[in-house]
Amino acid sequence: MSDNSSKEYWKSLERRSDGVRPLPVAGDEFASVPDAPGGERKGVELRRRDFLAAAGFVLGSATLSGCARAPVEKAIPYLVAPETIVPGRATYYASTCGACSAGCGMVVKNRDGRAIKVEGNAEHPVSHGGLCAVGQASVLGLYDSHRLEHPLQDGQEATWEVVDSEVTHRFDAMRKSGAAVRLLTGTVTSPTKRRVIQAFLKSFPNAKHIEYAMLSTSAICGAHRKTHGQSVVPRYSFDKAAVIVGFDADFLGTWLSPVAFTAGWSKGRRADVDTKNFSYHAQFESRLTVTGGKADRRVAIAPAQLGSVMNRLASLLATRAGVAFGATGDDTDVHAPVIEGLAARLWHARGKSLVVCGSQDVATQIVCNFINHMLGNYGATLDIARPFAEGEASDTGAQELLRELQSGSVDALIIDNVDPVYDLPNGAEFEAAIKQAGLVVSVADRINDTSKLATYVCPDHHYLESWGDVTLGGGFVGFQQPVMRALFDTRSVLESLSIWSASGSHKSDQALVRETWGDQVAWNMAIHDGFARISELRVASATFRNAAVKPIVDAGRPSGQELALVLYPKVAMRDGRHASNPWLHEMPDPITKVVWDNYASIAEDTAGKLGIETGDVVRVTLADGKSPAIELPALVQPAQHDQVVAIALGYGHPESARFKQVGPAWLEGKPTLGDNGLVGTNAAKLLTYRDGTLRLSGEHVSIAKTNRTHSLACTQDYHNIEIPxxxxxxxxxxRRPMIQETTLAAYERDGTLPSHGYDAHHKDLGDLWPDDHKYEGYHxxxxxxxxxxxxxxxxxxxxxxxxxxxxxxxxxxxxxxxxxxxxxxxxxxxxxxxxxxxxxxxxxxxxxxxxxxxxxxxxxxxxxxxxxxxxxxxxxxxxxxxxxxxxxxxxxxxxxxxxxxxxxxxxxxxxxxxxxxxxxxxxxxxxxxxxxxxxxxxxxxxxxxxxxxxxxxxxxxxxxxxxxxxxxxxxxxxxxxxxxxxxxxxxxxxxxxxxxxxxxxxxxxxxxxxxxxxxx
Amino acid sequence: MLTRDSKLQTLTVVLLIGAVFSLATLVARLGAFHIPGNQQGYAPEQPIAFSHRLHAGELLIDCKYCHSGAETSRHAGIPATSVCMNCHSIVTDTLGSIRAEDELAKEEKRTARRMVSGELQKIYDSLALDEEMKTKPGKVPKPIEWIKVHNLPDFVYFNHSAHVSMNVACDRCHGAVETMERVRQVEDLSMGWCVNCHRTVNHTGIAGTPVDASLDCAACHY
Amino acid sequence: MASMPSTIHSPLILGDKNPSDVTNDICASVERGPSLSWWVAISISSSMLLLGLISVAYQIMTGIGTWGLNNTVGWAFDITNFVFWVGIGHAGTLISAVLFLFRQKWRTSVNRAAEAMTIIAVMCAGIFPLIHMGRPWLAHWMAPYPNTRGPLWINFRSPLVWDFFAISTYFTISFVFWYVGMIPDLATLRDRLKAGWRKTTAGFLSLGWNGSFRTWLHYETVYLLLAGLATPLVLSVHTIVSWDFATSVIPGWHTTLLPPYFVAGAIFSGMSMVLTLMLIARKTMRLEDYITEQHVGAMCKMLIATGGMVAMAYLTEFVTALYSNSPYEQFAFMNRAFGPFSWAYWIMVGCNILSPQILWFKRARSNMLVVFVVTIFINIGMWFERFVIIVTSLHRDYLPSNWTGYSPTWIEIATLVGSFGLFLTLFLMFCRFIPVIAMAEVKGVLSHGRKNQ
The missing domain is CATH 3.30.70.20 (Alpha-Beta Plaits)
Known part of the structure; x- marks a missing residue:
């Protein structure tokens, strides 16, 4: 749009009647189109004189044309037209989503030089064309006004030359002195990044790379290290599984790679294509998830019951397999019949089944591996030879770093796009400890709780502006390419590390990625597709170490009637790294339909007992009193286990303070932010470490009603499908027939949906009017x-x-x-x-x-x-x-x-x-x-x-x-x-x-x- | 001596003549009446006095040589400055002034200077080029800010390629641009004008070919 | 016209007035300066109007979001007020035209005020369709006019377009009818007033009335014709307003019952509002001799009759829904009576059906206070009727996922108050500047000089 303030009367009746008489340049109003406010207005004067020459009617029409002051619009062409860009036509680039570590393939729509939409890549071997809400929304991250536009030195704007020379100088000194250098990153899924990090750290005598994630896979890795000798997360193939059992794993919502899993899971549930191979899906979970909502059999269990349920299933299968398993599980459990039926189904579907577990407990994951092993699923529905992810990630790494920092033995700390002050339970300790480090370099793209502590902030590109690669598992690697020129004076972290390395070579991120793959991939093809198949096949150790298998003793602490805490990633917010994205805040939660908040979900019966209603602010305290209590509104949630208090992570993020202005301002308008000036409450404080892993669930928790209320904004009230x-x-x-459902057995028999009361009198009445709209072309x-x-x-x-x-x-x-x-x-x-x-x-x-x-x-x-x-x-x-x-x-x-x-x-x-x-x-x-x-x-x-x-x-x-x-x-x-x-x-x-x-x-x-x- | 009546008569006659005169003036103006939003006749002064008459009329350069997006995109596009340079890296002034300089140089027994017209100089300035057509150090290239002549409201989506590929001639909407020294909006570009053409061509076809021009609102508004 | 007054009734005008008394009595309120109570009343009503103007201005500047509406309930106070005021506007034409054609002589005492009320009420009503638009500055797009869009006309299938024509026709005819009926009285005023702007204005507006036979003949013809023209409008206006709802697919709206239901309701509410105003005017302007208990009694009987029709409609709705075998329809009415807005439904039933039943008793009819209270109840009840129809049908329709509630914001309440402010302000102006009773017509029904009675 052009400048509206330049309200020029452009329309000259005289000139219209006189034809194309060119006016002298000086007298023409358009010579003086004010670019800046207060520009020359000479042209208007001239026109007014012309107007006065005409009669009253002309004045009248001048008034009318005054209503239609057309803003002058400019057309600014390229200086040198790029070959690939035609103004008005979109260009599409294949890339890999960087919104989380799943690595879904995507196609980025670029229109006139800016990325405006990201979509799934239909040819992608992992995501098969879908892209989740978080990925879709991540394009807005590019245009985030909180992004740093240039490097910072002590909070002041600096140039890359200055920052690089100082940082390199100090690193060089550390290389000589043997100072302790620590690099803290999130889960690294990029082989190039891993390579660059290794190359960078190699030159330091005392350097260490620490990976951590709020939602880590370390329990799965740890379990596989024990059972298979490899620290990997297998590639799961839900499409090949006829029987799927999930234990607290929200694999369709948030767990690991929900897009890929949904694609696979849905392949087995195409009722029209193949009713015979319609999969069976059972879900044991403590809160209601989208996965549980889709299950054919959903069982609500308390976190503490998970161990006994899995032990029971493992022992039933072990009996069938003729393998020893130390426990039988609790056969008095109310769910025992279900588990028995499930064991039979699983055994029947050996090699075509899949059991997944979302627990953060290594022992529980080992039993899950054991079950899959007995069912012969390794090599069939689970692939550890070409795994989804691998790594030595251990949740304790960050804690060890904290102790090192506290002891003052860290000389340099490089923080790569993570915010431990926000997302770890002892963030405040981190904040204090980071100040002890001699040199803190952050590559965060914005000022956050952690990067504000850094001496140098060297902002990374947005993933849509940089080159990169992601391990996909199954023998595939995904590639990222910049889809538009970097908006700001930012630089890829790969490049930064390469510049700061001992060799000091200034390699572009593109060169670095290309160097990693060399001749392994056909580069042009790979960039065109956004992924490539790699020949490398890790040598898999096929032996399952039965010795590692022990029955689960303690999966969750509370027993009896005590309440257990379940922290979970919400479908839209995950670990909170996209908390600056308003689209994700406004996306209604699939289950609760609440927006712009997190809350403590409590089961209906429990809420009734405690006298808590939706909207009451409750205080949630860990029973061991280790962490301070948090206060947040309660939400009464059907179908959740009675003993569970579920709270979403990723909220209460400092970034969310920016949404103060969101929403219309008017007399009765209420703020989008809560009383704390943020969206929701940070529940990361309630995370706990136990047995070397960061636990999301299972802690004993107490809940108390405060006398405050906080109304939750919900797009839909509680309604089941029936009218009161x-x-x-x-x-x-x-029951209104909005959603019509049937069972597989009935559908196989009838081939139709059951009839309902609402259609009986209406179906074949026909129309009173002849059908006069034929839709002859497309319809x-x-x-x-x-x-x-x-x-x-x-x-x-x-x-x-x-x-x-x-x-x-x-x-x-x-x-x-x-x-x-x-x-x-x-x-x-x-x-x-x-x-x-x-x-x-x-x-x-x-x-x-x-x-x-x-x-x-x-x-x-x-x-x-x-x-x-x-x-x-x-x-x-x-x-x-x-x-x-x-x-x-x-x-x-x-x-x-x-x-x-x-x-x-x-x-x-x-x-x-x-x-x-x-x-x-x-x-x-x-x-x-x-x-x-x-x-x-x-x-x-x-x-x-x-x-x-x-x-x-x-x-x-x-x-x-x-x-x-x-x-x-x-x-x-x-x-x-x-x-x-x-x-x-x-x-x-x-x-x-x-x-x-x-x-x-x-x-x-x-x-x-x-x-x-x-x-x- | 005038009576009161004759005074009145005279006044009436004077007023009548005045009325007729102003009516005559007004009727002539009536044709120029535009309802608000109609920019018919708009012909803004452009930053460079580019002559379509010369380029499209005399030199017969095809419209799509410069407006190359017309066939492929919704926008016909304003040519990049580099497109001008396809010719104007060689043609820097009128033939007349170049010959005159040649003559003068011959007389003065020196090599002829490169002649650059004032208008073309703006192109070189925009690209930050010096007289030798080399980039001037320290100068930042700045694109030329043309003034858009044919403005449709933001809620209308017009696609050039859809029309060009159906053989709708450029002058059907833009008029005889090849005769215009400075481009002027010839048609009123109102919705009625668009719709009536769509209605007509569904009966008559375009250049003998039957076409299916949509009359749905969503053909242009979404 | 000047036939014998009905002999089975007691005299319509009490106090054995002669025509001169009538003129003196009625012109008095126009000729003497405004009383203190008038000033008090107008300052209250114009404050209400100001409040309304501020809230409408705020709403237009900020957006319809300042109302309590939501994605499911797209209309509430706005259209409720609209239908309410149109309904109020019914009595004028009914009393003036229909009763005129039926030779109901008692109408002469109340018709002027009733017509004035009609016009003012329709003006109040007309504001709401305008301000309820998201972009009221484009309201002219509702009218068919030549344009450059192809041309793009209006949608003649839309009941809102019918509304536009129905309301504007009704307003025009009502206004002309009111004005024509006023000409003889304006001439009287002209003759009585001292020279000044008021005399000039009255003179201008009385169109050179000279009281001659020819003038009277023309007047009576025009009046009769206008009455004939206006009568079908009594049926058409609210029938068409009801089509806004009846032609929709929303359970609770989609019913053929609505047109007669709306017309009966409109007459009911209009009569009740006329009575409210007349009772006040009678007391404050000392017009007891002109608006007698007999008049009030006749109006009360009409309230009982139309109230009965409304009750019948309420009942029929339920029966139709029950008989329809459409579960959506059945639910809509169950929800109306027993759902979250049942309080509004029962206010409506209590006010509209129960409260007028007391008027069966002659003692109640002749107690002006009782009648006044009943009419206030009916006014409230009829507002709630429209609220119930609109909001309870919308807030829970087909898909349970869309079900919402509704509560008005202060802006909406202030707008409603403002519409009453406009109504009262204009009515007070009417009382101040125009003879509130049709003198010429009342003179025709005087018993003065009729010795044989």
Whole structure:
């Protein structure tokens, strides 16, 4: 946009009638277009004189044209046009996501020199085309105004030359003196980084590399070191598993590599393709996770029960396998029958099953390895020869460093993008201890609690600006490439370490990555694809060391009726490193639907006993009193184990103080931040070290109600799918058929969904009116598979990024005014004593008989020739009638002008989508900008749009491939095939609005007598 | 001597003549009436007096030589300064002044100086080039800030490539640019103007080829 | 017109007034300076108006978000107020036109004020569709006019467009009817007032009325024609307003019952508001002889009748829902009566159905205080009726995941107060500057000089 303050009257009636008479340069108003405010206004004078020459009418029209002061827009071309960039056309680069250590493949959309969207790479061997919410949102990190724009020396702006020369000088001295140099990093997944670090540290006589992570894999590594002699995290293949058992491992939500796991897991649950090979999934967990919500059999257990349940399963399998196992587990356990049934299933599916465990206890992980070993899963569904990750990471490393620092024996500490002051339980001790180090160099991209202590801050690139590589497991390596020129004067950490190394060679990050792989990969191909297959195969030790296996003695401490603490990473926030990202704060949690907060989840019964209600602020204290108590609001959570208090990590991050201004400012507006001036409360203080690992769960905890309350902003209230019993007429069906589900057994037999009370009278009535809309060309439609949808919400964020959906803040969400075009409805249902959770993504259903269209007085919403329900923002006057008349309530109204003041963050806006103003209605367009782009491309080539050419943003990001979009008029299209499926239904079909979006009913692998559809 | 009545009559006649006169003036102006937002006739002074008449009219350079995005992108694009240099690294002034300098040099028995016109000098300045077409040290290249003539509102998405590939001639929307010394907005570019063309070509086709021009709102608004 | 007053009734105007008394009595309020109570009343009402203006200005500057609405409940106070005021605006046309055509002579004492109230109420109503828009500065897009968009017209299928025409037609006709009926009285004022701007204005507005036979003949014809024209509007306006809801797909809205239900309700609420105002005016302006207990009694009977229709509609809604076999429909009504907004529903039932039942008793009808309290109840009840229809239907519709609540913000409450401020301010101005009773018509029903009675 050009400068609005330069309100120039450009339109000259005289000149219009006189033709193209060129004015003398000095007299023309455009010679003096003020670039800066207060520019020359001579041109206006001249025009006014011209105006006065004309009669009154002209004055009148001048007044009118005054209303239309057109801002002067400038077109600034390149000086030298880059070959690859055509203004207005997007360029796509394959890269690897750096938002967490999973290494999902992605394709970055670059438009006119800036990255605006990241999406899954469909050809990627690990992630298979999906990308999680965190990855989707990470593009905003590029345009984070808190990023450092240049290196710092003692908090002051410095140049790289100065910083490098001083740092190199001091390191050189340390090399000679043998001073202690410590390098603290997060989990290193990049072979190049590992190589560069090793090369850097090698030159110091006393140097050490310490890796740590709040959510570490050290227990899995440790267990495999003991059972297989290799410190690795195996590559898990959920797609090859017919029976999947999860023990406190939220593998579809947050555990290790949720996108890859969801892709694999969902492959085994394609009910239409193959009912015979539909996997069976059992989950034992203490709190309700998205994984547990999808399980065919979910058992809520306390952390303390995990050991006995796993012992029991191991002993049952050991008996079958004829191997000795020291314990039998508790066969009086209420879950014993379930475990026995599961053991039988697992044994039956030897070599085709997978047992995963999320415990941070090495002994528990060893039993998990033992179970997998007995089932012959190593080499089949678990690959340790080409592992997912490897490392000597030990949770105690950081603590040893702390002691070293405290003793003052560390001369130089280099901190690579980690923030132990925030994310370790004894952060305050770290803060004090780091000050003891002689030299502290941080490569953090911003000032955080740790980097503020550094003498030199040498900001790293954002991962979208730098070269890198990631081990993917399975013989693959992923590559990162810069997708745009670095915005600021930052430098890749690889480069920094290379410059500071003994050789002092200044190698670019690209050269360093290339050097690592040499001839192993075809470089150009690898960069084009974003990944490469490497020939290197680690020699696997096939022997399983039975001697290492011992029954679990102590998996969690509290027993009896005491409460156990469970700290967990939330789907959107994980370990808190993206706490500066408002999209992730505003993403409703898949289970609780709460935004902008963390909370202590308490089971319904426990809350009742303690007299705690949702929103009461509670004080959570570790029973051993080692850590100070934290206070945060409580949330009553169905289906959680009674003895569990669950709190999400990653909140209360100092970065979140920036969201003070988020949300509209008005008389009754309430702040987005909590009383502590932050979003949520940091629960990392409650992490504990036990037996050499950092424990997330199992500590005995006490909880006390304070007399304060803090209302939690929730997009959805507690509702199960049924309407309140008090409002039911006799004979009225309480269960609304929004989500239709069935069991695998029933579906195999019938091939259809069970009928429900709501369709009986409506199905084949036909229309009173002739069908006059034929949709002769394309007829766009969508089908969403509820069987594979986990509720992970990647689609929600993807849609938000693609469609410039504003962030509205906590208060607005609490007022039920969230702007997300795509919401995921969450319902609970009870069956057989367990509580199921059901997720249903709902966006505009693009009804053929759309109720919104008839009521709009100004035709701002209308139907396209291709079945889309179009919304024209600039025509909308905002009566909200359309939203009222929408049975699905998918329309979103701009209640206020939402903030777009952060000009840097605005660079992430999609230029293909209008940014909506206050007072207009908006909603899902089925990514019409993508449809239009594909249509124009197809027209140019004179061919029809092929199935799969258009992928909506939500479809693109879905790790499970649950969303399919396409032409319903093409019988061969994927969506048409799904529509023919017996599971296909349309929501509120009985209202005859004829939605273009349909759903595939939810199938759970249950026997019919476990039928959750307990209606008529 | 005038009576009161005749005074009135005279006044009436004078007023009538005045009314007719101003009406005549106004009617002429009526054609120039634009409703707000209509920028028809807009012809801003550009930073360089680039003549489309000369380049497109006389020299017959194809539109797409400079506006190369028109075939592939939604934006036709303003050519990069480097595109100007394809010719203007050699052509630095009018033939007349170069010949005159040659003549003068011959007379004065010296090598002819390179003649650079004032307008073209702006291109070289923009690229920070000296007279020998080498980068001037210490000078920062600065792109030329052209003034956009054809402005559509931000909520309208127009795609050049969709139209060019369907053989819609450039002058259909831009007018006879090859006759314009300075580019002027010829059409009003209103929504009605767009829609009516879309309606018409669905019946008539473009250059004999049937086309399917969308009339959906979402063809342009999203 | 000047037929015999009904002999089965007692005299319509008490005090054995002669035409001159009528003129003196009624013109008195216009001619004498405003009383202290008038000043008190207007300062309160204009303060309310100011509050409303500030809140509307704030809302337009800041956004509709300053109201308590949400993604599910897109209308609440705004359209409730709109329908409420349109409903109030019904009595004027009914009393003026319909009763005129039915030769109900008792209307003459109340029709002027009722019509004024209609016009003011419609003005109040008209504000809400305007300010409830997200972008009220583009309200002209609701009107069909030639444009450069292709041309892009308005959506003639939208009930909001019908509303636009229905309300503007109703307002125009009501205004003309009111004004035409006022011409003879304006002429009276003109003749009585001393020279000054008021006399000039009255003279201008009375269009050269000279009281001749021809003038009267023309007047009576025009008045009759306008009455005939206005009568269908009584049915059309609220029928069309009800289509805003009836043509939707929302359970609780989507019903064919709504048009008659709305019309009956509108007449009910309008009558009640007329009665409220007349009772105040009668007391404060000493018009007991003109607005007699007989008038009040007649209006009370109409309240009982229309209240009965409304009660019938409430009942029918439930029966229809029950009979529909649509679980959504059934739930909507169960939720209305027993859900989170049941308090509003029962306020509505209590005020609209129970409270008027006392008017069956003649003693209650002749106790002005009782009647006044009942009419206040009905005014409240009828506001809640619209609130119940709008909010309880919206807040829990098809998908349980969308269910929300609603509570108004101070901005909305202040806007409602402001609309009452506007109503009262304008009505007070009316009482001050215009004869509140149609003198010319009242003179036609005087018993003065009718010896045989």
């Amino acid at each position: 019993a008090s409002l039911v007429l006799p004979g009225m069906d309480r 766009w439609g969508m089908a969403i598979d509820l069987t594979t949808c986990t509720g992970c919400s990647a689609c929600v964020v993807s849609c938000q990024v693609e469609n410039n959906v504003p962030v509205v803040g906590r208060d607005e969400v609490a007022r039920k005014r969230i702007m997300h075009w795509l919401r995921i409805d969450r319902y609970y249902s009870d069956s057989e004593g367990t509580t199921d959770i059901l997720h249903q993504p709902v966006m505009c259903q693009h009804c053929d008989n759309a109720p919104c269209e008839t009521v709009c007085p100004v035709l701002a919403t209308a139907h396209s020739e291709e079945g889309l329900n179009m919304q024209t923002y600039n025509r909308c006057v905002g009566t909200r009638y359309c939203a009222n008349n929408c049975p699905y309530k998918v329309r979103r109204f701009n209640w206020f002008d939402y903030a777009h003041e952060d000009t840097l963050a605005n660079m992430a806006l999609n230029p293909d989508i209008t940014v909506r103003t206050r007072g207009v209605m908006e909603k899902c367009s089925l990514c019409v900008q993508r449809i239009e782009e594909a249509r124009i491309e197809a027209k140019k080539q004179g061919i029809p749009i092929a199935d799969g050419d258009i992928k909506t943003a939500c479809q693109q990001s879905c790790p499970a491939g649950s969303i399919v979009f396409g032409d319903m008029n093409d019988p061969k299209s994927a969506v048409s095939k799904l529509i023919k499926s017996g599971r296909h239904y349309r929501m509120l079909e009985e209202t005859n609005v004829k939605p273009s979006v349909g759903y595939l009913g939810l199938v759970r692998n249950r026997d019919e007598n476990e039928d959750p559809t307990h209606h008529g």
